[in-house]
Amino acid sequence: MVRGTRLAGGIALATAASLLLAFAIAWHPEIEPTMPPSPSSFARKLVIEGEQLAKLGNCAGCHTAEPGRPLAGGRSLATPFGTIFAANITPDAETGIGTWSRAAFDRAMRRGIARNGKHLYPAFPYDHFTHASDGDVEALYAWLMTRPAIASRAPETRLDGVVAFRPLIAGWNLLFLGEGPLEPDPARSSDWNRGRALAEGLAHCGGCHTPRNRFGAEDRSRAYDGAMVEGWYAPPLNARSPAVRRWTADRLHLYLRTGLSPTHAAAAGPMGDVTRALAQARDEDVRAIAVYFASLMSQAPAARQDQHDAMDRQLVAQQAHPEAAVLFAGACAVCHEPGAPMMQQGRPPLAWGTPLQVDNAHDTVRIIMEGLASPAGPAGPAMPAFADILDDGQVGALAAYLRARFTDKPPWSDIGAAVAHARRGDGK
Template sequence: MLKTLRAGAPAVAVLFAPVMVWRACAGSLSPQEFTQVERGRYLSILSDCSGCHTAPGGKPFSGGRLIETPFGNIASANITPDVKTGIGTWSDDEFEAALRKGIGRTGAHLYPAMPYNAFTKMSREDVLAIRAYLNSLQPVRNSRSPKTLPFPFSIRAAMTVWNALYFQEGSYKPDPVRSAEWNRGKFIVDGPGHCGACHTPKTLLGGERVDQYLQGASLQGWSAPDITGDSRAGLARWTVEDIALYLKTGHNRTAAAAGPMAEVVDLSTSKMTEEDRQAIATYLKSLRGR
């Protein structure tokens, strides 16, 4: 989520994400469908789908962007409703399984470069709203190579072990003793925002070290800083307003976004509502440092 001039991190891939059948352009949708489409559009912003699924110079959401991982590059999927190279023939259940369970259409495991371990915290209704939004897009014919990882990382069956170690399926459960704003912030940070994908240190297998939640990590030459309340390296000196302003504009009185985080601000956090940026800031300020 937060990266400064001294720290940045690649936007994490939303690979193999939303899938749908293209039915009509947005102008012919019913009022009820339009509401779902608009909800899905906003959830796709929270999830920063376009950041990973749009290649430099390519058409929006048509995939092909190479996503760096410690194990090799992965080409992002075409998530337009093209029936041959996109996701135009997937069912609702297949779509949900990919986004919330990490299971592809063929039944094979997906790689956590598509952060299903975070997206599982969205509800079925959330992910089907994203599907409805993607369903409203113009189909784009653009194929990609799904096999870019070297052996043995190309063996998808190994994800069974990874999932047993690091994946817990289930939608977000609000903390009843916390405010609605705090819960909204935690949901975004842990769910669609998948902040831990960059800001939580990883094991050798690429899983998140939950005991070092959001305490900063290094990824592909960029450093994603500690975004807890740690007084040495974290956000202890940042106010709620500082965080919200940073998410809106990419800078505040102490820091400015650079590199991949500048893209995240441009495509995602700057387009969030003021209420959601405030909720994220409120949640992050509640986290204790090391």
Template sequence: MSGLRASLIGSLIVALVCVAGGAKAQNEKLAQGEYLVRAGGCVTCHTADAARPFAGGKPIATPFGDVYAPNLTSDRATGIGAWTDAQFIRAMREGVGRNGERLYPAFPYTAYTLLSDDDLLAMRAYLATVPPVRATTPRNTLSFPFDQRWLMPLWNLVNFTPGRFVPDPSKSAEWNRGAYLVEGLGHCGECHTPRNWLGGLKSGARLAGADVAGWRAGNLTADRVAGIGAWRDDELTRFLSTGAAPGRAHALGPMAEVVAASTQYLTPADQRAIVVYLRTVSAVPVQNARVRTSFGQASRVDVTSLDASGDGARLYAAACASCHGMTGEGIVPFPALIHDGVTGALGTMTTSNLVLVILHGVNRKTREAHALMPAFGAQFTDEQIAALGNYLTRQFGDPRAMTDAKSVARLRAISQ
């Protein structure tokens, strides 16, 4: 009897150890999935209402119309709660939905095709824990013929190369990790690579900068004028962590969302890996680009003596000087505007970011700071924003970069 009792106790101990081990493995998988979902920036596109994360409904602006991000919560009717693992993996790698429908490449399956089985299953496991939200995705507003899903196989034939990530044995493990993050999970090229007339990525201009919902995503190549070739490693990792690299750039618009929801949560090792990989991306110069430090100076004008109420200088004094200083040299913690990437029009005469940040402001929250700038879109007319923008570029930035009311109106109309 005592032998039987000992056997039962031993079996019970083994069972408890197995259960504990299984629970630990599941918790580790969920933690891995949460990290990967953050690194992939999923919440950025799939959240229209901050109170309902992953519930979809956010419009993704494209040159062909708006594509609405779907519901990723565990709701079985309107989310992905009823999807199988195989259906999830197929969508991520092939751009095919649960019912066989072709997905539009506003969803970056062209990059996610590189992801490993383990990573995709971990992401799936985490998303299954997201509380269900009943939310039907609005209909896309694409123009003809881009609203015809049956044409997507032809698009894929020209613009999509499926396949898993294959490490380069001639490179370090750190470089390969960076390549996996930049090209796959982080899908950086989806915003930072220009597109052809069909919306596919231009392979000859990889990471050379592109337009996204009106914003200009920066050149991430090794070019020292228009790209990041002159940045120090610590400036790049700081930008990924905080969205701010004083004297270089501040994350605005979609990039501010990426920093707040994704890159700030990357481990220091992953941030360094990204930098290591980006250092090897071939330089793609921009015609007529100029180093930002070659122009722009502090203002010494007494703006209170100016009479024209619509003058950019007076608008600056009324709306901007309390944070950026009357001279534009900044008042801590607010940045200086002299030699800034926005007023300097990225050194490439690109004023869209300047206009859009005046229209929509900044709300970038990281663990280090909460960067806030009010939006002036409702307060200022298109003419006033153009006047203010032109004053900023003439005084503090690139005097070649000019905008007008018509350009402001066009940018104002783009969904954000």
């Protein structure tokens, strides 16, 4: 009896203690609001540096819903847990971050906690931004606080189930947030180390290219192994890269700065947005990121295809997909057939593009249906959208034909699903 009571008492005490502990971990004080700082209080040099870092982190990409209202938030992000709305990060005092001190901004960027103490969802990549240096955060703050204030309240995020309860994110942070700057690797060049710090930090490349576990956190044991994002497939950027031509630091640098490459396919979909932003980042920073990823991909097989194989494959593909071969000759050859004017201007052959080489048909199908906005501005190479011209069966047949003609990989089994997915267009 006594023992039973003692046991029950012990359990009650332990429960109370763990609840208290959980509360202590999850609870963060509000940081007092301040008067919005005057834009003239920031050094111009710092503001420019902040702008270049903001391009590297593509803050505007997620925080802008309407082009005329940059950084005013409201853009929706589809996650497996529901739709999350990005916040207004202009210095508006009521609806933006105008009353946030440097310290409050710093805590949000590096620990994922808003000024009022609320935990932010990791759809905001603070698990990457935590690696930013003090100086980087200071420069970003200066840039944001000198933008025009725009009054605009982002719709409230309402997730389903337990994830709606934000204090739970404290547990997520314990498991998955590795706070602070990365230790440099003394065996590597300073470019490589800077590139890694930026790629893992502000540029958050893994946010799209690394697969996530069931808690929505990046699976570090499979860094840059390739992952689905917004209905696109972000291909591997490590030794598993299926690129046909090797990615060197020079080729990557050009691609990241311009979205184009004479040896690889143009940047499409979300990657097009990334390269348009990187075009405005600091050149040495982009160069450093290129050096880092070239080293990660240096062990990838990068098989070069030989001409005879290509001829054989073309015949086999024509026989296997006769209707698609005719469609290709009518709708695509004018740009893509060897010898076409576009090809003579240095665009890469379809056989060199990674979209055809990866294990799923998503990117190829999306490119056929949506076309490709020139990453290099209106004068650059672009591809028209075929979604309204071709029916689902024709898009699928073309994808199968391209795969058979331009790669030596097995046929895709997910073409039907990828076409249906692209037609739905909801990114889920």
